[in-house]
Amino acid sequence: MVSENVTIQHEVGLHARPAALFVQTAQKFASKITASYNGKTVNAKSILGLLSLGALTGAEITIQAEGEDSNDALTSLCNLVNTNFKE
Template sequence: MIERIVAVRLPNGLHARPAAQFVQAANRFKSEVTLVKGERMANAKSIMGVIGLGVAPGETVTLRVDGSDEDEAMEVLVRLLTRVDEETR
């Protein structure tokens, strides 16, 4: 298992479209993916779980990935959480 603390730089945080893109990306991997905000955690492959965390722009989350493709999954998912472009709006 690998774990990384990430500052979310998405202009609207992990809400609606960016959350859906994040969940779709997480589902491409075999690894288990968990997103942690404070004392709450969610399965990163669940749209309701991710949106339910209410991650706002600039907040810090912990991303945990465990499985055979964890390195690639971590790289892709961190990139999604930290990108700032028109596609995430």
């Protein structure tokens, strides 16, 4: 299992559009992927799960991936967040 902390920089946090991009990216990988914030862990392939985190601008979330492509999954998702969801 690999994990990394990233900070949400999007001006309105992890709302519908960034969450949808995150889920679309996560679903490309076979690994089990979770996101954690403020003591809550959710399936990162679920848009409702991600939205339920309530991660606002400046929130630090932890992304974890476990599986054969976990390193690639983690790299892709961290890059997505760190590039402000390419918006």
